[in-house]
Amino acid sequence: MFNNSINNQADRRLNFLLLIVASATGLLLAIIILFLLNESWPFFANRWRDGTWLQLFYGQSWYPLESQFGMAPMILSSLAVTVGAVVLALPLGLGSAIYLQFYASPRWAQSFRLLLNVLAGIPSVVFGLWGLTRLVPLITSWQPPGASLLAAILVLTLMILPTIALTSASALASVPRELLAGSMALGLRRNSQILHIFLPAARSGISSGVLLATARALGETLAVLMVAGNVVQNPSGLFEPVRVLTANIALEMAYAMGDHRASLFASGLLLTMLVWLLSWFAHRVVRAHKQALQYG
Amino acid sequence: MIKALASAIVLLSAVLNLALAQADNRQLTLTGSSTIAPLAMEIAKRYESQHPDVRIDVQMGGSSRGINDTRMGLADIGMVSRPLKSTEQDLTPFQIAMDGIGIILHKSNAVTALSDAQIIDIYTGKINNWQKLGAADLPITVVNKAEGRSTLELFLHYFSLKNSQIKAQVVIGENQQGIKTVAGNPGAIGYVSIGTAEYEQALGTPIKLLPMAGQVATVASVAQGAYPLSRQLNLVVKAKPEGLVKNFINFAQSAEVKDLIVAQFFVAPFSNSIKSGVAGE
Numbered sequence: 001m002f003n004n005s006i007n008n009q010a011d012r013r014l015n016f017l018l019l020i021v022a023s024a025t026g027l028l029l030a031i032i033i034l035f036l037l038n039e040s041w042p043f044f045a046n047r048w049r050d051g052t053w054l055q056l057f058y059g060q061s062w063y064p065l066e067s068q069f070g071m072a073p074m075i076l077s078s079l080a081v082t083v084g085a086v087v088l089a090l091p092l093g094l095g096s097a098i099y100l101q102f103y104a105s106p107r108w109a110q111s112f113r114l115l116l117n118v119l120a121g122i123p124s125v126v127f128g129l130w131g132l133t134r135l136v137p138l139i140t141s142w143q144p145p146g147a148s149l150l151a152a153i154l155v156l157t158l159m160i161l162p163t164i165a166l167t168s169a170s171a172l173a174s175v176p177r178e179l180l181a182g183s184m185a186l187g188l189r190r191n192s193q194i195l196h197i198f199l200p201a202a203r204s205g206i207s208s209g210v211l212l213a214t215a216r217a218l219g220e221t222l223a224v225l226m227v228a229g230n231v232v233q234n235p236s237g238l239f240e241p242v243r244v245l246t247a248n249i250a251l252e253m254a255y256a257m258g259d260h261r262a263s264l265f266a267s268g269l270l271l272t273m274l275v276w277l278l279s280w281f282a283h284r285v286v287r288a289h290k291q292a293l294q295y296g
Numbered sequence: 297m298i299k300a301l302a303s304a305i306v307l308l309s310a311v312l313n314l315a316l317a318q319a320d321n322r323q324l325t326l327t328g329s330s331t332i333a334p335l336a337m338e339i340a341k342r343y344e345s346q347h348p349d350v351r352i353d354v355q356m357g358g359s360s361r362g363i364n365d366t367r368m369g370l371a372d373i374g375m376v377s378r379p380l381k382s383t384e385q386d387l388t389p390f391q392i393a394m395d396g397i398g399i400i401l402h403k404s405n406a407v408t409a410l411s412d413a414q415i416i417d418i419y420t421g422k423i424n425n426w427q428k429l430g431a432a433d434l435p436i437t438v439v440n441k442a443e444g445r446s447t448l449e450l451f452l453h454y455f456s457l458k459n460s461q462i463k464a465q466v467v468i469g470e471n472q473q474g475i476k477t478v479a480g481n482p483g484a485i486g487y488v489s490i491g492t493a494e495y496e497q498a499l500g501t502p503i504k505l506l507p508m509a510g511q512v513a514t515v516a517s518v519a520q521g522a523y524p525l526s527r528q529l530n531l532v533v534k535a536k537p538e539g540l541v542k543n544f545i546n547f548a549q550s551a552e553v554k555d556l557i558v559a560q561f562f563v564a565p566f567s568n569s570i571k572s573g574v575a576g577e
Contacts, residue, residue: 061460063459066459066460144435145483146480147465147477231467251443257330257357
């Protein structure tokens with residue numbers, strides 16, 4: 001359908017321009033990674049020299065001014081908060097999308113979609129402030145200290161819910177109409193159509209929405225910082241305070257010096273790699289699914 | 297990126313100006329305490345805007361670096377967030393501000409005063425319920441500051457604690473976050489800059505400041521030097537200040553920078569020029 005031959009002056013110019021724009025994007029990413037590596041290098045070098053660099057991954061205590069740099073509790077907390085929020089937001093978001101796409105009357109669907117868009121547009125600091133002044137005191141009156149893994153999960157769930165709902169809705173909307181016609185011709189009921197035809201067909205769109213939401217949850221800083229309690233410890237219970245990697249950087253960067261500062265850049269590098277790993281994994285899932293559809 | 301670019305440009309222009317600047321005594325270097333550095337940067341910015349030909353470079357590295365660099369002549373002015381020791385009498389200090397922190401509780405808490413020993417027991421987890429201190433049966437939520445913050449440093453220094461000994465339930469960054477955390481939790485105890493706490497209390501936020509060693513926790517009390525949980529913020533020089541150095545120190549001690557001191561939640565010394573209640577943002 002498309003070929004790459006460029007035989008027109010204007011096309012050639014556009015091609016050149018787009019090439020520059022695209023490589024600038026790539027270059028920017030490369031510069032950011034190099035910057036992170038460069039800034040965290042003294043930390044890795046010093047830890048390598050005194051043989052404690054593996055403590056980064058299994059050390060339990062984070063007292064950078066006393067030269068203890070264990071990041072394991074924060075890595076686990078980041079994962080726990082993210083998984084918790086996705087597990088809560090996925091059924092809610094998917095349910096909203098199905099309702100929006102199949103059951104809501106057109107007028108309702110419109111206002112519901114508007115509501116989701118507003119929810120998606122609320123700045124994270126507002127969620128954080130709401131969590132700190134309303135949600136946390138509520139949890140405190142039940143299970144002190146209130147600032148906890150649970151508070152972080154609930155705030156994050158609200159934040160990623162619209163992402164999941166809106167991307168899932170558009171994935172469901174883009175399922176080929178032939179499938180709908182076919183399923184109707186077979187006399188399938190509405191719920192079997194949704195469960196066995198639409199959801200499987202829209203799977204790759206839904207999973208890329210979930211990935212987007214997961215990356216946002218993993219990278220969210222301010223809202224989590226305000227409600228999670230920020231104590232460096234393993235996430236052992238829903239009512240225990242935890243500190244995530246992003247919050248750690250935001251809390252300590254302004255006043256950190258020397259190895260402490262470099263260790264924060266190291267945790268930034270770690271976070272970047274986590275997000276990469278996640279997107280690579282999701283990419284594999286989506287590709288495998290597409291291949292299965294093609295050849296299955 | 298923009299920051300790096302900006303600093304590259306600043307660096308470049310600094311290099312270009314170097315010959316001129318050194319001949320003209322138009323460049324000033326400050327190093328030392330990371331507590332004072334943000335304030336010094338603000339003061340330097342204002343000084344530069346009034347004297348466009350002057351370049352002031354502020355670097356962090358702790359009070360001891362400030363002492364060393366000033367002695368070695370690497371910096372014109374050192375920033376030291378404590379009084380000078382007896383071994384440091386070769387340097388001359390000029391106090392620009394005070395830093396004071398207050399212990400805060402929720403307003404509904406019946407406790408009206410805590411001894412130093414009780415505060416240490418609470419922060420190390422030996423006392424974990426207000427009942428043991430004669431108040432309601434409520435678990436204590438210990439609010440601590442994140443590592444590297446100057447308020448944490450002063451708190452630890454005053455109570456001779458190490459941060460790893462503290463058993464906190466909530467760790468916070470900014471003072472405001474600490475005040476909101478305590479205001480939303482009847483069992484919480486925290487410590488923040490006195491300026492911020494006094495300001496919020498006046499606005500009706502449900503917190504209360506505890507007296508320390510019999511001294512009320514107010515900006516005025518810190519300014520007079522009576523309140524114990526406080527320290528001096530000093531600029532130090534090696535020789536008798538002259539020219540630009542003298543001008544800058546005079547400027548940093550003048551009424552022109554009081555608003556900058558207050559905005560950083562520090563206390564301007566010698567209470568005649570500052571009224572409590574304007575502290576905070």
